[in-house]
Amino acid sequence: MSFSSFGKIGYVSETKVEDFVRFLEKGKIMATKCRRCGKLYFPPRADCPDDLSSDVTWQELSGHCKLLTFTTVYFAPTGFQDDLPYSLALVQCEEGVKVFAPFSKDVDEGKVHIGMNLRLAPKKLPNRRITYELKQT
Amino acid sequence: MSVAIVGVGQTPFRRSCGSSIRELCFEAFRDTLTDIDLVPKGIDASIICSAPEYDKQRSPAGLISEYLGLNPQPTFYAESICSSSSTGVKVGYSFIKSKLHDVVAVIGFQKMSEISSAEVQERMGRGADIQWESPFGTMMPAGYAMFARAHMQTYGTSEEQLARVKVKSSKYSFLNPLAMYRRVVTLEECLKARVIANPLKMFDCCANADGASCVILASEEKARKITDTPIWVAGIGAASDTLSTTARTNLTGLTCAVEAGRQAYRMARIKPEDVDVAEVHDCFTIAEIMACENLGFCKPGEGGKLVEDSQTYIGGKIPVNVDGGLLSKGHPIGATGGSQIRTIVLQLQGQAGKTQVDGAEIGLVHNIGGIGLYGNVTILRR
Ligand SMILES: [Zn+2]
Numbered sequence: 020m021s022f023s024s025f026g027k028i029g030y031v032s033e034t035k036v037e038d039f040v041r042f043l044e045k046g047k048i049m050a051t052k053c054r055r056c057g058k059l060y061f062p063p064r065a066d067c068p069d070d071l072s073s074d075v076t077w078q079e080l081s082g083h084c085k086l087l088t089f090t091t092v093y094f095a096p097t098g099f100q101d102d103l104p105y106s107l108a109l110v111q112c113e114e115g116v117k118v119f120a121p122f123s124k125d126v127d128e129g130k131v132h133i134g135m136n137l138r139l140a141p142k143k144l145p146n147r148r149i150t151y152e153l154k155q156t
Numbered sequence: 157m158s159v160a161i162v163g164v165g166q167t168p169f170r171r172s173c174g175s176s177i178r179e180l181c182f183e184a185f186r187d188t189l190t191d192i193d194l195v196p197k198g199i200d201a202s203i204i205c206s207a208p209e210y211d212k213q214r215s216p217a218g219l220i221s222e223y224l225g226l227n228p229q230p231t232f233y234a235e236s237i238c239s240s241s242s243t244g245v246k247v248g249y250s251f252i253k254s255k256l257h258d259v260v261a262v263i264g265f266q267k268m269s270e271i272s273s274a275e276v277q278e279r280m281g282r283g284a285d286i287q288w289e290s291p292f293g294t295m296m297p298a299g300y301a302m303f304a305r306a307h308m309q310t311y312g313t314s315e316e317q318l319a320r321v322k323v324k325s326s327k328y329s330f331l332n333p334l335a336m337y338r339r340v341v342t343l344e345e346c347l348k349a350r351v352i353a354n355p356l357k358m359f360d361c362c363a364n365a366d367g368a369s370c371v372i373l374a375s376e377e378k379a380r381k382i383t384d385t386p387i388w389v390a391g392i393g394a395a396s397d398t399l400s401t402t403a404r405t406n407l408t409g410l411t412c413a414v415e416a417g418r419q420a421y422r423m424a425r426i427k428p429e430d431v432d433v434a435e436v437h438d439c440f441t442i443a444e445i446m447a448c449e450n451l452g453f454c455k456p457g458e459g460g461k462l463v464e465d466s467q468t469y470i471g472g473k474i475p476v477n478v479d480g481g482l483l484s485k486g487h488p489i490g491a492t493g494g495s496q497i498r499t500i501v502l503q504l505q506g507q508a509g510k511t512q513v514d515g516a517e518i519g520l521v522h523n524i525g526g527i528g529l530y531g532n533v534t535i536l537r538r
Contacts, residue, residue, distance in 0.1 A: 026291020030282060062288040062402065088309070088407055090301035092293075092353040096281025097274065099293030107298050109401055117402040121292045133309045150291065 024148050028098045035065035038077065043141045043149050048082060050116055051075040061116035082139040084110035084118065084153070089131060108153055110137055123152045159252045160379035160386035161536065162259075163188040163372040164498035168334045169486030172269045173366035177206075177213060178223035181265050184368035184491070185224050188261075192383045194372065196225040200257035203232045203248055205240035205264040206490030209279045212270055220263060230257075235490075238439065239525035240264055241369060242493035242532035246392055248373045258375045259382075264495075265368035266488035276364070283526065285400050297361055297440070299401065299527035301353035304442035306407040308355065310457065313445065315355050317460030319346035321441035322359045322483055324469060329480025331510045336365050336486030360441040365486030369494025371501075385505045390518070391426070391535035393419030397528050404528075408457075412531030413450040413522060420520070420533040421452075428452030431535075432516040433503045434474060435496035437524040438481040444468075447522050448476065451533070470513055478503075478511040493523040497534065504538040 023032035025040050042049045051060045053067035054074040061080065066073045089108035099105070106122035118139055122131075137153045144150055165187030167173070173180055181204075189195070202224070204217035213219055221231035234244040241264030248260035268276070280295040307313045323343055329335035341359055349358035372382075379386040395415035398404060405411070421427065428451055436447035445459030453474045454462045462468055468476040479485055479499040482492060500519035502508045521534040 022287075027293060028281070028291055030286035030290055034287065062285075062400070088302040088306040090298050090305060090353045090355075091351075092295075092298050092301075093351050094295075094297065094353070095293050096290075096295050097278040098281065102293065105293065107292060107294055107302070109302060109407070117404075119289050119292070119294075119401045133305070 026150050027144060027148065036063040039063050040149060042077065043151065046141055048080045048139055048141060048151055049077045050080055050114065052078045059114060059116055061112070061118055080112050080114055080139065084112045084137050084139055086131070086133055086135050086137055087111055087117065088133060089122070091128065110139065110153060112139070120151055120153050123154045126153065126155055157253070158376045159249050159389045160374055160376060161371055161389065161497065161501050162374045162379050162382040162386055163192040163194065164370065164501045166334060166369040166491065166495045166498050167367050169336045169365040169367040169488055171336065171365060173267060177211070177216065177265055177267050177270065178219055180267060180366065180368040181220045181263050182223055184370040185261070185263060188370040188372055194259070194382045198259055199226060199229060199261045199372070200259050201230045201232070201251060202226045202261045202263060203234050203244040205234045205244040205262065206266055207237050207240060208235060210266055210268055210270055210489065224263070226261065236530040237525035238437065238487070238489050239493050239523040239530050239532045240490040241371070242521065242523035242534060243394070245371055245373065245493065245497060245534060246394055246532065249389055249392055252373055252375050258378045260373045262371045262373065262494060263368065264491040264493060266490040267366045268364040268488060269366050289401060296527060297353040297356055300440040300442055301356045302401070303407060303446065304355050307442060307446065310408050311460070313460040315347060316343065317445070317464050318355070318360055318441040319343050320463045321438065321444045322346050324463060325438065325477055325481045325484040328478045328511055329484030332480045332485060335480040335484055336363060337484045356440055356442070362439045362482040362487040365488045367486065367488035367491045367495070369491040369498060371494045371497050387501045387504045388537045389534065390537040391420035391424030393417060393423070393533045395419070395531045397531070399526070399529055409446045409450050410524060410528030410531060412528055413447060413524060413533070416531035416533040417451045417522070420535045424535040424537070426518060426535065430518055431474060431520045432518050433478065433500065433513040434476050434520040434522065435479070435499050436476055436522040438477055438483050439487060439524070441483065443524070444476065444481065451520065451522055470511065475513050478513065493521070493532065496521045496523055500536050504536055
């Protein structure tokens, strides 16, 4: 499975971190870690700008995270109109990295508040596409 | 050697302008040259600015410079989305300061109606990181809405305070014949408007427009020959931040604006309280509140109270966006920075008519590209 199957609509087909999608298929959300300086990256990066190293390794994220901010959108770019309204959020993972992700439809909008605990999980989409989303803990 | 702005001009900002991009630019260019002692042959270089995703013409600098009669002088193209023409002014300033050129024209334009709304919708989806954020269906309002939500949570900023920014801007656009919206909007209307991206509603968002602007810069020696009222570039700052939301450390302000402001204040040797009138990038109401904080017009978290206390109106502590701002004057991406500079130049020349801030001597322009991606601050002095 190539990277172009990531997300509802994919714009990037080739990347050195395409293994991310293969891990996602297996239920794992992975970050990359620079072997030289130890810095953890999410979204995963093939290259570390701090020491110009490309010696990176995969590290799984637990999925435990806290809500930093969010919004529910009523207008969408091409290809997302059918999903409206939907919510997007920024969360902080327990490993320290931040993740930008949509809310799962089963999250109760009325109970959402900044600082709440959420769980980041892979999500299979129609047409053999795959993504990740935020679920209630 | 000082660098001056010797001329400014713009077209009206309209939903659909009825002319081609070359004609739009010509209108702003002629408006600029009308009142000053300068002809196209006296311009040593041109910098053309727009956001190319809205252009049909490839490499528009060639087309525009030809139509304005600016060949064979060198022409350049500058892009930083919504702050393209501020970037153009910075490049023009550097050309003059380095003595490469004496007189430089910066022409910013955008014909948002050049492409269909379906095409606009498609391009909007690619404004974020296309590998890791666009696949979730995000666009500009969602990004600023997330800042608004964090600002409300951290500082207690209210939706009513956001709405007050639009109420103010509509009051001033009513007085600006070049503005797109000429109707005064009430607080109730703003609060009842349909939601775009929670907590931002229709009136919290600026509207796309067609328009062009022009700023002509000159060396001190040339400036004195071109106009009796040169306005001096006292400070200029620019900075960038990450495109990825995930790499941002500040969710209640724009770090690139703080940094660009710091550079500009230092170069101009002034403090925020010395600014008499400001144009800030109010692409969304929350953006004006964050701008006031990031530029030091108030403390972090007090931007909502600043507008609520009417301190950003004429007669207040710091009049902000008294031409209607992006919210009500309209936002033709590549033309916006030049239009903001035009407003401040007219203020410092005492030519701002009904929205003149009495005795304005120092003015500031804050122009942002993307969701705090490119920050530009320009300080002008009479
Ligand atoms: Zn490293």
